[in-house]
Amino acid sequence: xxxxxPWISSARTDLGFxxxxxxxxxxxxxxxxxxxxxxxxxxxWLWLLLIVGVDVSHVYSTIFRTYLDKEELQKRQMLYxxxxxxxxxxxVLLYSMDxxxxxxxxxxxxxxHFVRQQYGFMMIYARGERERPKLTRHLDQAxxxxxxxxxxxxxxxxxxxxxxxxxxxFFYINKPALAWFAGIVFAVVMAAYAVKxxxxxxxxxxxxxxxxxxxxxTALSWSVGIVIFNNDxxxxxxxxxxxxxxYTALIWIYGRNQRDMHPRATPYVSRVFNKFFTAKMIPVYxxxxxxxxxIEEGVWDGFVxxxxxxxxxxxxxxxxxxxxxxxxxxxxxxxLPQSVHYVLDAFIWKHNLKDSEWKKILLxxxxx
Numbered sequence: 001x002x003x004x005x006p007w008i009s010s011a012r013t014d015l016g017f018x019x020x021x022x023x024x025x026x027x028x029x030x031x032x033x034x035x036x037x038x039x040x041x042x043x044x045w046l047w048l049l050l051i052v053g054v055d056v057s058h059v060y061s062t063i064f065r066t067y068l069d070k071e072e073l074q075k076r077q078m079l080y081x082x083x084x085x086x087x088x089x090x091x092v093l094l095y096s097m098d099x100x101x102x103x104x105x106x107x108x109x110x111x112x113h114f115v116r117q118q119y120g121f122m123m124i125y126a127r128g129e130r131e132r133p134k135l136t137r138h139l140d141q142a143x144x145x146x147x148x149x150x151x152x153x154x155x156x157x158x159x160x161x162x163x164x165x166x167x168x169x170f171f172y173i174n175k176p177a178l179a180w181f182a183g184i185v186f187a188v189v190m191a192a193y194a195v196k197x198x199x200x201x202x203x204x205x206x207x208x209x210x211x212x213x214x215x216x217x218t219a220l221s222w223s224v225g226i227v228i229f230n231n232d233x234x235x236x237x238x239x240x241x242x243x244x245x246x247y248t249a250l251i252w253i254y255g256r257n258q259r260d261m262h263p264r265a266t267p268y269v270s271r272v273f274n275k276f277f278t279a280k281m282i283p284v285y286x287x288x289x290x291x292x293x294x295i296e297e298g299v300w301d302g303f304v305x306x307x308x309x310x311x312x313x314x315x316x317x318x319x320x321x322x323x324x325x326x327x328x329x330x331x332x333x334x335x336l337p338q339s340v341h342y343v344l345d346a347f348i349w350k351h352n353l354k355d356s357e358w359k360k361i362l363l364x365x366x367x368x
Contacts, residue, residue, distance in 0.1 A: 005209050006128050008362065009253045014210055017249035018121065022217030022242035026224050029234045036233050044311055046233075050240050056293035057286070058244035059341045061251040064276075065348055068268050072348070079347060087339040091332025100168060102332065106339060107164040113342040114243055115148045118218045121246065123351050124362075125211035136196055140211070143193040146186040147219040151226035153182040162226070162235045190219070217242065250362075252277060252285060257364040300334055 007014045014020075029036065042050075066072060066080060073080060095102040122144040129136070155162070155170055157179035163169060193215075201207045225238030255277035258267045266274040276285040294312075301308050302318025304327075309316055321327055332339075350356065 006125050007210055008124060018246040019210055019213045019217055021245040022221040025238050025241040026220045029224060029237055036231060039233055042233055048311055050236055052293045052297050053290055054244040055240045056297055057289040058248045059337050060289045060292040061248045062341050064251050064255050066344055068273055070267060070269055083343050084336055084340050087336055087343060088332050091335060092328055095332055096328045103166045103169045107169040109342045113345055118148055119144050120349055121214050125214055139193055139196055142189050143215055146189050147215060148222050150182050150186040151222040154179040154227045160230055162232045254362050257361050260366040261364055296337060
């Protein structure tokens with residue numbers, strides 16, 4: 001008899017859309033490393049796929065978990081009202097001091113969000129191991145954190161050709177020895193983690209497949225994209241795919257389960273959205289997210305960047321903003337989808353409550 005694994009949805013869904021993307025994109029980057037190294041600017045079609053189709057699109061999937069969810073919206077009205085306002089005000093204050101200060105703060109907020117997502121998945125997959133000693137849980141936490149933070153430490157300690165948002169948004173401390181020390185700590189923790197997993201595999205007669213794959217995929221994608229290649233396209237591809245696809249899938253799984261648990265009443269502000277969470281409507285779900293992302297990036301391109309006019313046919317109709325005074329207000333405003341996504345995500349998936357409502361919904365098994 002096959003051992004029951006703690007998948008979020010199912011083996012096929014999790015492997016295809018939550019755990020698997022990190023392995024697939026890392027393999028592609030490794031296999032095509034020579035061709036990637038020769039690419040200067042990212043081709044427009046690839047930029048459209050990675051940035052608009054995955055990165056920005058996944059940001060908008062959050063609305064189904066927040067602003068379009070009636071019960072959630074009523075429960076946290078203050079949060080959902082103040083979060084955008086606070087994010088905009090803080091953004092304006094930062095940008096008024098220095099544009100780089102704004103982008104730097106947003107970059108570190110994004111890193112926090114990306115790191116915590118991997119931690120969250122790890123803890124979900126480890127949910128059946130609560131009876132083990134706390135030390136084993138701490139080891140799991142240390143392993144997943146270091147799988148992401150070691151590459152980030154490496155980035156800070158070396159001159160890199162990659163950037164998160166804009167050039168120089170990460171501090172550079174020129175301490176390569178510190179990065180190597182972080183690497184040694186990471187290796188020691190991973191070795192201890194492996195010993196722990198072997199011990200429990202022999203003791204309990206089972207292996208937690210999704211948890212171990214999640215950790216391995218995270219370590220590979222982050223290290224390959226940042227430490228090994230130090231290439232902007234390689235980093236963007238591994239970073240965006242390994243993060244954006246799992247998040248978009250997570251929101252869809254959550255919505256599908258809500259629909260199954262409440263077949264006679266929609267949890268959303270409109271019954272129309274309830275229909276998005278069936279297999280047949282996945283293209284519509286993804287299409288809506290892409291459309292929102294496309295419009296946002298087009299507005300960015302028209303007002304600020306002026307880099308992808310061949311993609312956004314309407315962006316040239318917008319006046320490029322030259323006034324620094326207007327930019328102080330405009331850039332934080334245009335960044336709200338990202339900044340609010342980062343902030344709200346820290347609240348809607350809290351792990352400190354053992355039987356929180358979102359866990360019951362996410363881990364629900366549909367009747368059909």
